[in-house]
Amino acid sequence: MRYAMVIDTLKCVGCSDCVVACQTENDVPIGYCRDWITETVSGTYPNIALELKSERCNHCENAPCVRCCPTGASHIVDGGIVLVTADECIGCGACIESCSYDARYQHPDGYVDKCTFCHHRLKKGQLPACVSVCPTKCMYFGDLDNPNSEVSQLLKNRKYKTLAPEAGTNPHVFYLI
């Protein structure tokens, strides 16, 4: 089992619903976020392209945040999900520095927090909050190891990219382009 998220940039309208759904689902304090929207404009008027996409922790297979964590608070669990054990986190911030995706933030309570792929929801058979709420249905979630899963099929049939491939982190968030 390797969980992955596939996001169709051709459908994302950048509304930020994923962001607010994550905040209410995970009690992310106002002013912080576990996911966010980026907008990239290229070209000159009137020949322009615009890419909107929802970003978050990439749940890397080769995760620098896990490698550098001095207490083992950052760890990888079944399904390849990268988690932080808050009680073991000393808030040193090494993982924040090492993350190629700037996906972690320091929670006001002192520990480091980030996207969990809504681990607690997965256990109940639910999709991550962001995926379940997206009005454009541009976000897909599933198992890369299952060739018939929606995510595997999309990656087989569509062009895609990952972010910062040069970092060699082997991320589990993919963007259809």
Add this chain to the structure above:
Amino acid sequence: MTTSRRKFIKISALGLGGVVASASALNVFGKNSYLNEIVAQNIVKNLKKTATYCEVCFWKCAAWAFTNENNEIKKIIGNDDDPHCNGRLCPRGTGGVGMYHDEDRLKTPLIRTTINGEETYREASWEEALDLIASKFKNIKEKYGAESVALLKHGSPGSHLEHLFKAFGSDTIAEPAYAQCRGPRETGFGLTFGSWIGSPEPTDIRDTKCLVLIGSHIGENMHNSQVQEMSDAIDNGATIITVDPRFSTAASKSKHWLAIKPATDIALLLSWMHVLIEEDLYNKKYVDTYALGFDELKAHVKPFTPEWAYGITTIKPEEIRKTARTMAASAPSVIVHPGRHVTWYGDDSQRSRAIAILNGLLGSWGNRGGFYFKEKISIPKYPHPKYPEPKWGWHDLGKQYPFSEMGITSELVKATIPNKDNKHPIKAWLIAGTNLINTLPQREKTIEAINAVDFMVVIDTMPMEITGYADVVLPECTYLERYDGIRSATNRTPSIAVRVPAVKPKYNSKPAWWISKEIGERLGLGDYFNYNDFEDVIEWQLNKMGTSLEEMKKIGVKKFERTSGPLFLEDGQDYEFGTLSGKIEFYSHQLAEKGFDPMPVYTPHPEPPQGFYRLNYGRSPMHTFSRTINNPNLSDLKDENTLWVNPKVARILDLKKGQEVWLKNQDDKLSTFSIKVRVTERIRWDSVYMYHGFGHNNKKLTRAFGKGVSDTELISKVVIDPLMGGTGLRGNFVSILTENPHKNIEL
């Protein structure tokens, strides 16, 4: 009465008067839910869900509000069975929790008073505030007639107050949703197809092969099911054609983006018709069967070649031809979208007519992938005595606009400003759920009218700009804290949804139905409010519809069968349209009789003078109108607007990204606050763009105050639609000031 009597005063020096959202609320889940799984799962188990429908915008998506054991609202999730949302709310709906938690909410009734010569508000009991309102209303009724009390409203509270007003004898009612938003398209489509578009729009976007958006930025306006269906259409490989001077989000999803010169849309539409007819691409069978006036239309559009349109719209002739052919190849599965907020240049009903006629030529009305026949379900009327017949009302105020079918806010404003020729003077206003200061153009006229009324009440959940002008402010509770009218929906299949309070009203706020009933009883109209609780009304109505409140509390949404026939026309089916002729009217005799152009005509509109740029504005997906900017969750997503400026303009004016600038319009109206420059290729060089609704100047909105610029305050020039009284809002031009023009003025 001095004109400064009702100057804006801040709702200040008031205690919080209630509980601030418990800090512990943040930790219920946050501290490591996945680690301490048992705790987390217990919490999840304990969340109680309550059926509601959203009130953050007008789409009214049915949802579930989740509360924890401390009766705190944790999250709101869409109802899977609801055709408005299909289980997925938009960011505003998801962020509806913030509307409840906002600690800046109005907390208790307030009455305007003067202490030591200073105008201020004092806290009042509901009893006192309602008594005062009733006595003022009675006085005005005795002196001038009930008709002189006007209601300006929006959203769910509006319908409760409308009942109160009609019982009282006043039909002097209007809402900005008509003359400042979608009225022209209802007139344009009404005259052509004999049917209003209504809300939600009956556009079969999910099945369309070609979606044409004219200035309509679906995706930035988060009209939920439309956004969802546009995404389905993208999946299905539909062609999207977007006409917009700005590279909107929808434009970025489009095969063709026509970067039109602002205010020239009718020329493009006429030219498209020209191509369809001259190249024999229109839907002949459909037109022959259902339409009248084709020959007149053919002759009318003959001169409007793509070459003619190129000179006006700056869109290349081959682009015009190519897109017309694409539409024709997709027909009848094509939608030239009627849009929403279509009050642009004053000839908006005629532009909407052009859009409707184009749809008629393509045969999209009543065809799959075009427009479906919507079906509304009517809610049984809770019995009450017959309303008295008012001597005059919104009809009489809007008389000069023969095709208006709802109250025109700007005409109510006009009738409020003293004028010896005014046969229908308005003496009092009750405003509910609409921040008129940021909603109506020509702010000084609104304020002049406010200064002229004898008495003014504002009902809202938040201290908006308009509340500061009221004599009495009544705090309404949010939609999460009240029962409300049953939502019926115009959709492919009819459905109803209920709103049940998830929690008790916070602070000393009350639902609008209660406020209406209390005022009504004080006015001797008790017979019209023959129930203890609005719950009784809903229960009665639901029973009549073969369900019950108990059932609806469990399911939230109930779907019914269609009874009006199929969604679409059958091939060649005999069908009578709702027009006078029963046909689709390309040529409108009704318009001709009233002295208007029977077919749409392109008229040039003013262009920005040297040093000025057209002020364009639109929606941000995270906010609705100006009402959500202070919502803590939504403000967190976007707390200010920026001024979109083309890099060429930035170079000429030496503007840098993030630089604070002020705006001055052609009538020397200055923006109150500054706005940060966003240098982007996504905007033409003759225009600037900003999101609507920002630049609040009420300090009690602690998150929204002073953030960005209000587009509304820069809209002083308005061209009125002669057909239905809509206010064209896109004819204003601004210059960009890099120095603070308010240096010596204290805000």
